[in-house]
Amino acid sequence: MALLEIKNLHASIDSKEILKGVNLTIQPGEVHAIMGPNGSGKSTLSAVIAGREDYEVTDGDILLNGKSILDLAPEMRAREGIFIGFQYPVAVPGVNNMQFLRTALNAVRKHHGETELNAADFLKLARSEMAGIGMNADLIKRSLNDGFSGGEKKKNEILQMSLLSPKVAILDETDSGLDIDALKSVAEGVNRFRSPEKGILLVTHYQRLLSYIVPDFVHVFADGQIQKSGGKELAEHLEKFGYDDFKKDGAENVA
Amino acid sequence: MIAEKPSTGSWLKAKRELAYLLSHNTYPTNKDEDFRYTDLSFLHDEKFIKLTSKASLQAFWNEQEIKSKSIDSCTISNLLETDSAEIIESNRDFVVSRNTLNFELGYHIRLNKNNNEDWQVLKLKHSSEQGETFFRHLIEAETGSKVIVVEEFQAENQALINSITEFKLSQGAQIFYIRRQEQKPESIHLGGVFATLAENADFGSVLLQSGGKLSRITGEFSIDGKQANCSLKGLATMDKTRHSDFTVSVRHMASNTTSSQTFHNLADDNSSVAFTGLVHVCEGISGIEADQMNRSLLASHDAIAYSRPQLDILSDDVKCSHGSTTGRPDDDAIFYMRSRGITEKIARELQKAAFIKAVIQIPHAGLQKEITDSILHDNFQKDAEILLEML
Ligand SMILES: Nc1ncnc2c1ncn2[C@@H]1O[C@H](COP(=O)(O)OP(=O)(O)OP(=O)(O)O)[C@@H](O)[C@H]1O
Ligand SMILES: [Mg+2]
Numbered sequence: 001m002a003l004l005e006i007k008n009l010h011a012s013i014d015s016k017e018i019l020k021g022v023n024l025t026i027q028p029g030e031v032h033a034i035m036g037p038n039g040s041g042k043s044t045l046s047a048v049i050a051g052r053e054d055y056e057v058t059d060g061d062i063l064l065n066g067k068s069i070l071d072l073a074p075e076m077r078a079r080e081g082i083f084i085g086f087q088y089p090v091a092v093p094g095v096n097n098m099q100f101l102r103t104a105l106n107a108v109r110k111h112h113g114e115t116e117l118n119a120a121d122f123l124k125l126a127r128s129e130m131a132g133i134g135m136n137a138d139l140i141k142r143s144l145n146d147g148f149s150g151g152e153k154k155k156n157e158i159l160q161m162s163l164l165s166p167k168v169a170i171l172d173e174t175d176s177g178l179d180i181d182a183l184k185s186v187a188e189g190v191n192r193f194r195s196p197e198k199g200i201l202l203v204t205h206y207q208r209l210l211s212y213i214v215p216d217f218v219h220v221f222a223d224g225q226i227q228k229s230g231g232k233e234l235a236e237h238l239e240k241f242g243y244d245d246f247k248k249d250g251a252e253n254v255a
Numbered sequence: 256m257i258a259e260k261p262s263t264g265s266w267l268k269a270k271r272e273l274a275y276l277l278s279h280n281t282y283p284t285n286k287d288e289d290f291r292y293t294d295l296s297f298l299h300d301e302k303f304i305k306l307t308s309k310a311s312l313q314a315f316w317n318e319q320e321i322k323s324k325s326i327d328s329c330t331i332s333n334l335l336e337t338d339s340a341e342i343i344e345s346n347r348d349f350v351v352s353r354n355t356l357n358f359e360l361g362y363h364i365r366l367n368k369n370n371n372e373d374w375q376v377l378k379l380k381h382s383s384e385q386g387e388t389f390f391r392h393l394i395e396a397e398t399g400s401k402v403i404v405v406e407e408f409q410a411e412n413q414a415l416i417n418s419i420t421e422f423k424l425s426q427g428a429q430i431f432y433i434r435r436q437e438q439k440p441e442s443i444h445l446g447g448v449f450a451t452l453a454e455n456a457d458f459g460s461v462l463l464q465s466g467g468k469l470s471r472i473t474g475e476f477s478i479d480g481k482q483a484n485c486s487l488k489g490l491a492t493m494d495k496t497r498h499s500d501f502t503v504s505v506r507h508m509a510s511n512t513t514s515s516q517t518f519h520n521l522a523d524d525n526s527s528v529a530f531t532g533l534v535h536v537c538e539g540i541s542g543i544e545a546d547q548m549n550r551s552l553l554a555s556h557d558a559i560a561y562s563r564p565q566l567d568i569l570s571d572d573v574k575c576s577h578g579s580t581t582g583r584p585d586d587d588a589i590f591y592m593r594s595r596g597i598t599e600k601i602a603r604e605l606q607k608a609a610f611i612k613a614v615i616q617i618p619h620a621g622l623q624k625e626i627t628d629s630i631l632h633d634n635f636q637k638d639a640e641i642l643l644e645m646l
Contacts, residue, residue, distance in 0.1 A: 050594045078596040090591040094609025099645040104595040111596070160595060 001066050003028045003199040004168045009060035011048045018044045020224035021060070026168065026199040033202045033210055035235060036221030037243045042203045043087050045221075046172045050084045051077050064167065078104075079111035081167030085157040085174045087203075092144040097156070100144050101126065105163050129162045132192065134185040150177035158189045168199040175209040187212030207239040222246040266339050271356050274345035278352035289348050292529035292561045293471045293500040295445075303413040308386035310416075312360045315378040328369055328400065329377060334361035340393055343421055343449050348473065350445050354389050354419045361391035366428070368399030374431070374619050378405045383414040383442075390418035390446075396428035396456075403619055405433045410467070412441035421449045424456035426480065431459040431618055433626070437633070438466035440495070447473030447502075454480030454509070461615060462489040463626070464499045465633055474503035478512045488614040489518040492634055493526035493558075504533035511542035519614045520551040521607060522558035529561040534568070534575065541572035551581040552610050554603075601642070604635050608642040 004026040011019040018041045026032055036042055048055050049062055051074035061068050069077050092100070106116040117125070123140075130137050135155040145153050154174050161169050171190070175183055190213050194200060202213060210218070210232060218234040219226045220243070227246040228234070285294035298304055314321040316329055324330060334340065340363055345352040362379070369375060381390050394404065410416050416438065422430055436444045444467045450458050464470045476485045491499035505514045520528035530549040551560030562579040584606045592602040608631055615630065617623040631639040 050590075052590055073599065074590060074593040075596050075598050078594055084594055086591070086594075090585070090587045092585075092588045092592065092605070092609070094613055095592075095605055095645055100592070100595075100597075103641070103645055104592075104597055107596040107598075164595065 002026065002063070003030075003065065004201075005061075005063040005066075006045075006049075007061045007063070009045075009048065009062065010058045011044065011055045012058055013044070013055050017058070018055075018224055019048060022224070022226060024201075024219065024226060026201060028199060029196040030217065031194060031200040031202065031213060031215045032217045032219065033204060033215040033235060034219045034221045034226075035204060035238050036246075040222045041224040042221055043172055046084045046086070046170050046203065049077075049082060049170060050074055075107070078164070078166075079108050083161050083164055083166035083169045085154075085161055085169065085171040087172040087176070089145050089148075089153040089157055091146040091148070093146045095144045097142055097144045098123065098126065098140045101140070101160060101163055104160070108164055126159070126163060129159055129189075132162070132185075133158050133189040134182065135159060151179060151182050154178055155182065155186060158186050162189060162193060165193075167197070168201070169193065170201040170203070172203045173205065174202075175204055175206060183209065184212060207235050210235050220246050267335065270342060270345065274352040274355040277346050278349050278356070280353060280356055281349065282353070283349040287349070289473075289502060289531075290471075292527075292531070293469070293498065295349070295471075298415070298443075301415075303385060304387045304415060306386035306413060308388040309384040310360060310388040310390075311382050312362075312390060313380045314362060315376075315380070317376050318378075328367040328375065329402075330365045330367070332363050334363040334391055334393055335359070337363045342391070342393055347449075347475065350417060350447070350471070350473065351419060354391055354417050354446065357387075357417075358389035358391035358419075360389070362393075364392065364394045366394065366396045366400040366402050366430075368397060369401045372401070375402045376405065376619070376622070377402055378407065380407045380409075381416060381418060382409040383416050384411050385413040387415045387417065390416065392420045393423075394420065394430075395423045396425060396430050398425045398427050401429040403431045403433065403617070403622065405622070406435065408434075408436045408438055408444060410438035410442040410444070412439045414438070415443040415445065418444075418446040419449070420447075422451070422458065424450065424452045424458055424483075426453045427455040428453070429457045433460065433617065433622070434462045434472070435626070436464050436466055436470055436472075438470075440466065440468060440497070442467050444470035444472075447475070449475045450485070451477045451479055452483040452485060454482060456480060456483045458484070459486045459618070460488065461617060462487070462501065463615075463630065464489075464491040464493075464501075465630065467497065469498045471500035471502070474501070476503070476505045476514070477508060478506065478514060479508045481509045481511050483509065483512050485512075485514040487514075487516045487518075488616060489516075489530075490521075490611060490614045490630075491519075491528050492521045492611060492630070493528055494523040495526060496524070497526045498528070499526075500529040500531075502531045504535065505545070507534070507536045507540065507543050507545065510540040512540075513544040515546040516548065517546075517614055518549045519610055520549070520560055521554065521610060522551065522560055523554040525555070525557045527559040527561070530579075531563045531565070532577075533565045534577065536568045536570050536573050536575075538569040540570050543570065543573040543575070545573065545575045547575075547577035549579045550610070551579075552607065553581060553583050554607060601638060604638055604642055605645060608635065608646055612646050
């Protein structure tokens with residue numbers, strides 16, 4: 001059975017249609033990459049999968065392990081194993097990063113009938129994961145993403161992914177804003193997460209990430225749809241020639 | 256020690272005559288600039304005001320009830336029985352005048368030099384079962400005193416408490432004042448805190464308004480001596496149709512003095528919250544630093560926040576920041592937390608709890624925990640434990 005199946009997904013915001021029939025199937029163990037022009041709807045796709053209520057799904061379905069998740073609240077989707085690494089992680093002043101993560105992890109564990117982790121065991125686990133992605137250990141003591149640099153926020157997303165251990169991780173431009181060393185360690189973190197049971201969807205603008213995390217499939221996303229799918233060579237083609245072939249209105253084409 | 260009704264000193268007679276001339280024992284309308292957000296004229300028709308006041312007052316020194324005239328470095332007496340006392344002029348406002356005219360319960364407290372370096376804790380517990388009750392305290396903090404003064408207010412629904420506390424801080428005195436108003440939802444709370452600070456004195460405070468259908472606190476602080484500091488924090492948590500008003504002013508009268516005002520107002524349902532803050536810096540002084548910040552969080556679309564931060568600066572050598580923000584719960588943050596498996600209810604409550612907790616900063620670990628826990632429990636009941644873990 002497919003891990004994640006997106007079928008003819010249409011979604012609108014303020015009655016403007018952004019997703020115009022997305023079809024995508026991720027099998028266990030697969031890594032997919034989505035590349036596409038600014039404003040084409042990639043982050044919208046992540047938000048709709050996560051369950052953001054501002055978007056209205058007007059047609060189609062999203063299935064996790066064969067079951068529709070459209071009626072689930074965002075927190076239930078998370079507990080069922082959906083994780084989004086956001087393009088713009090939100091700061092939550094006053095909420096402690098570590099306690100937040102532990103509460104989130106325990107909510108997921110409880111949902112699966114597992115025992116909750118105490119503070120000491122959690123800290124041990126978090127420390128080793130932070131070391132794995134080269135994240136400054138002090139960040140876990142601060143308010144959630146508050147005052148974090150762009151790169152620190154992205155690392156915090158990857159930390160959350162490794163701790164929550166979802167079934168499917170959708171990483172929306174996790175590589176943007178990372179320096180070269182950080183990109184490598186984040187990629188290593190993702191590769192450690194990669195396994196025969198898990199699925200990964202990478203949204204990126206750069207071929208560089210894909211040389212560290214080699215995808216099984218690459219999709220070109222434009223105008224609210226997947227326009228073309230292929231292997232990793234498609235990413236190399238895009239890097240050279242851009243998206244001109246895939247744009248309907250050419251709005252992004254300044255030349 | 257329970258204060259008993261005494262014979263009135265002649266100093267007070269004079270004060271009361273003046274107070275009567277100024278106020279005629281009435282309540283102000285919102286035409287009075289200071290009461291612009293809180294019209295009190297309805298009190299003339301409020302029936303329970305006419306009930307005979309049933310009130311009590313107790314004092315505790317480091318958790319121990321005070322039964323004699325002095326304990327440790329603290330001496331205490333009935334304010335009405337003191338031969339002479341200098342209390343503030345009643346022309347401040349109607350609430351002060353009315354208090355001066357009518358108060359029967361109150362202490363005159365002298366805080367002498369501490370016996371050790373630790374914060375001592377003086378607690379005053381006020382309660383009223385019914386009617387209009389007036390409390391009045393005068394607290395003189397001598398050099399070397401370092402005391403946390405906690406005032407607690409409990410009132411039944413048919414009660415109005417009007418309570419005023421005045422502080423006089425001598426050179427280098429350190430006072431941290433906590434005012435906790437946790438009255439029943441139909442009751443009323445009025446009054447305020449007044450302080451004068453001599454050289455090197457340090458006055459900190461947290462004013463907490465969580466109960467009552469209407470509460471208004473006035474604060475006036477005069478920084479009279481060099482190197483003195485006055486740090487004020489305030490928190491109102493209102494819901495239903497309740498109303499809270501903070502009206503504070505800080506006057507810098509001497510050089511190299513600092514002050515801050517940080518007030519958080521949280522309004523849910525149809526409630527309203529108001530803040531009026533003034534920083535005044537007089538002419539010819541220098542090296543002043545003053546901050547003023549009012550944040551309002553509107554947790555519902557029908558809640559209202561009023562904010563009036565004001566500066567009155569007559570000197571050049573001043574570093575001053577002031578601001579006011581009114582916001583709603585951050586939907587992006589709520590969604591972000593939910594996307595990690597946190598329920599919507601907890602995510603929403605976390606926003607409010609973080610806003611509340613940010614202004615509860617007490618230099619005493621035990622009180623900090625006790626008060627934070629209790630406020631979060633009042634606001635979030637059984638979720639408080641989860642929230643407290645995450646903040
Ligand atoms: N509330 C809204 N009303 C109208 N249009 C919106 C609204 N929110 C988003 N959009 C539009 O939806 C489109 C898709 O945005 P989205 O963020 O999904 O693009 P993206 O592919 O992730 O782009 P980028 O590569 O820049 O991150 C954009 O044109 C955006 O302006
Ligand atoms: Mg995007």
